[in-house]
Amino acid sequence: xxxxxxxxxxxxLARLPGLGPRSARRAVLHLLKRRETxxxxxxxxxxxxxxRLVTCSTCGxxxxxxxxGVCSDPRRDGRALCVVxxxxxLWALDRSRLFPGRFHVLGxxxxxxxxxxxxxxxxxxxxxxxxxxxxxxxxxxxNATLEGQTTAHYLAERIERFPVRITQLAHGLPVGGELDYLxxxxxxxxxxxxRPVA
Amino acid sequence: xxxxxxxxxxxxLARLPGLGPRSARRAVLHLLKRRETxxxxxxxxxxxxxxRLVTCSTCGxxxxxxxxGVCSDPRRDGRALCVVxxxxxLWALDRSRLFPGRFHVLGxxxxxxxxxxxxxxxxxxxxxxxxxxxxxxxxxxxNATLEGQTTAHYLAERIERFPVRITQLAHGLPVGGELDYLxxxxxxxxxxxxRPVA
Ligand SMILES: [Zn+2]
Ligand SMILES: [Zn+2]
Numbered sequence: 001x002x003x004x005x006x007x008x009x010x011x012x013l014a015r016l017p018g019l020g021p022r023s024a025r026r027a028v029l030h031l032l033k034r035r036e037t038x039x040x041x042x043x044x045x046x047x048x049x050x051x052r053l054v055t056c057s058t059c060g061x062x063x064x065x066x067x068x069g070v071c072s073d074p075r076r077d078g079r080a081l082c083v084v085x086x087x088x089x090l091w092a093l094d095r096s097r098l099f100p101g102r103f104h105v106l107g108x109x110x111x112x113x114x115x116x117x118x119x120x121x122x123x124x125x126x127x128x129x130x131x132x133x134x135x136x137x138x139x140x141x142x143n144a145t146l147e148g149q150t151t152a153h154y155l156a157e158r159i160e161r162f163p164v165r166i167t168q169l170a171h172g173l174p175v176g177g178e179l180d181y182l183x184x185x186x187x188x189x190x191x192x193x194x195r196p197v198a
Numbered sequence: 199x200x201x202x203x204x205x206x207x208x209x210x211l212a213r214l215p216g217l218g219p220r221s222a223r224r225a226v227l228h229l230l231k232r233r234e235t236x237x238x239x240x241x242x243x244x245x246x247x248x249x250r251l252v253t254c255s256t257c258g259x260x261x262x263x264x265x266x267g268v269c270s271d272p273r274r275d276g277r278a279l280c281v282v283x284x285x286x287x288l289w290a291l292d293r294s295r296l297f298p299g300r301f302h303v304l305g306x307x308x309x310x311x312x313x314x315x316x317x318x319x320x321x322x323x324x325x326x327x328x329x330x331x332x333x334x335x336x337x338x339x340x341n342a343t344l345e346g347q348t349t350a351h352y353l354a355e356r357i358e359r360f361p362v363r364i365t366q367l368a369h370g371l372p373v374g375g376e377l378d379y380l381x382x383x384x385x386x387x388x389x390x391x392x393r394p395v396a
Contacts (some may be wrong), residue, residue, distance in 0.1 A: 064201050
């Protein structure tokens with residue numbers, strides 16, 4: 001009996017990771033009961049993200065400016081470049097404030113299962129950044145998953161011809177662990193103990 | 199390092215039931231990666247709900263029209279009135295297509311803990327609907343929680359002076375169970391075995 005508008009909103013919410021059809025319905029009810037205090041702010045926040053945010057053409061971060069705040073911050077050490085799978089990984093590492101350099105977001109990981117090939121990721125752009133010079137170290141901060149490590153291995157081969165130190169996060173990461181879900185202590189340890197790629 | 203826009207969206211999503219800060223961050227990333235296929239539809243759905251939906255002044259349902267589709271459906275039996283706590287409960291009962299009558303949404307339940315008193319719920323409106331006549335049976339379909347049953351008890355006392363049969367859902371409902379989370383079989387059984395309030 002819910003209206004088509006409510007069905008559409010329920011379905012749109014149910015497709016978010018972490019929400020299913022039932023919790024989406026609960027969320028819709030929550031929003032309908034709190035139109036001024038919950039629905040309006042969510043609508044405004046979503047609209048602002050949609051209107052104002054752009055993808056940084058240098059690093060793949062999402063921000064209001066292009067280049068993004070990280071890329072244009074003069075206090076950051078441009079000689080160190082940390083390569084991550086997703087924007088969320090960039091945020092996770094940046095929250096920890098342990099890495100003083102810049103970032104490069106691949107936009108995913110190589111996956112035979114999902115048919116994701118090198119040309120589907122921002123790998124050519126990474127190679128061009130390194131080729132342009134000024135970078136001493138590339139940290140491959142992939143997730144400690146099979147696909148993440150396959151991606152790191154592939155990247156190491158692609159950039160080994162450049163005069164840069166290639167490192168990866170220490171395997172203090174739990175097997176199967178994803179960066180965005182780790183506590184800062186684990187992240188800090190893994191980053192401190194990063195080691196050259198063989 | 200996430201922008202204020204992303205922080206605002208993350209916080210608005212994190213306040214939804216079923217999502218916490220971490221899953222909200224995941225959801226935001228999901229939306230940012232799928233601006234056309236996920237963010238735009240969610241924004242449009244939320245905007246449509248915000249723009250088009252109104253609360254039915256008769257029953258408290260949420261719909262594009264006032265009176266709502268349930269109240270204006272001539273095939274429904276206006277002599278039977280089912281009183282529920284929330285709009286989601288109306289939807290849950292309506293999905294099961296087992297109740298041929300109309301509904302009345304209280305907008306909550308009595309709660310000493312949360313300070314919710316009779317005047318905070320649509321109880322006077324319920325009394326006026328019954329007083330206006332034409333209703334033979336009032337089904338008190340509160341949740342099988344302490345507060346739901348307290349509310350049902352209070353309602354039964356408020357309307358016992360009218361010439362209507364007052365029934366409530368059979369206690370096939372699991373203790374502590376909430377209507378919106380039950381399968382249709384349980385709902386059907388509870389509705390079939392509804393009994394007069396003592
Ligand atoms: Zn950038
Ligand atoms: Zn109605």
